[in-house]
Amino acid sequence: METLAISLGHRIREERRKCGISQDVLALTSNLDRSYVGRIERGEVNLTIEKLYRIAKVLGCDPAGLLPPLSEV
DSSP states (O other): OOOHHHHHHHHHHHHHHHHHOOOHHHHHTOOHHHHHHHHHHHHHHHOOOHHHHHHHHHSSSSHHSSSOOGGOO
């Protein structure tokens, strides 16, 4: 599971950067703490489905699109 959290975090960071928004903006608009967003992106926490959906909504993508392929986990 640790690998999954890291891969998911990297994909979220990549999508956030593509959107050109900061961790602060992502945190504010998804109602999360900025330090928590940093921990998500580093793969230090296991993300709940609810929070994944909130992040995906802000990033304008499908939550499933943020999930890493099975080959990465």
